[in-house]
Amino acid sequence: MSQDYICERCGEPAKVAHHKRYITRANINDANITLNWDNLEALCQDCHNKEHHKRAPKLRYGFDADGRIVPPIQKNN
Template sequence: MAQEWARGFYNSKAWEKCRLAFLQSKFFICERCGGAATIAHHKTRLTPENIHDPNITLNWDNLEALCQDCHNKEHSAKLPVAEGLMFDENGDLVKENRL
């Protein structure tokens, strides 16, 4: 779910049109796994500082067509984890294998 400061943007006509056109241009195919893309992911994360910058928010060069699973993996891979734990290639939390 979008942060409170981003809800206005994600509910805007500009984003709805941009998102749909971008996903159509990618034939609704996930750019990572080839599955059904439902999300236009921002490569540069949106922040309160850049949410009103269309060069970040509406720029197709900053978008990637992703399925829900790949989007979840993208965001979980950047979460901090406790020492001794890591995310595997499936996005699952596992014990770190130290050799």
């Protein structure tokens, strides 16, 4: 990695070469996406996980006063 194995977001040791523009079935054969240094970012595992899961809804179950499970409430953005 060209960043000396340092995460470009937090400064911790990097473990992942992340594609800034995600690889898809439509662009997998486009070298400007898959192999272009400008599209790569050195990230630690934690920052990489945050990047890929930042759009996922946070699903947390709770309990009501009687101890019954209450499903998560999904907020519409």
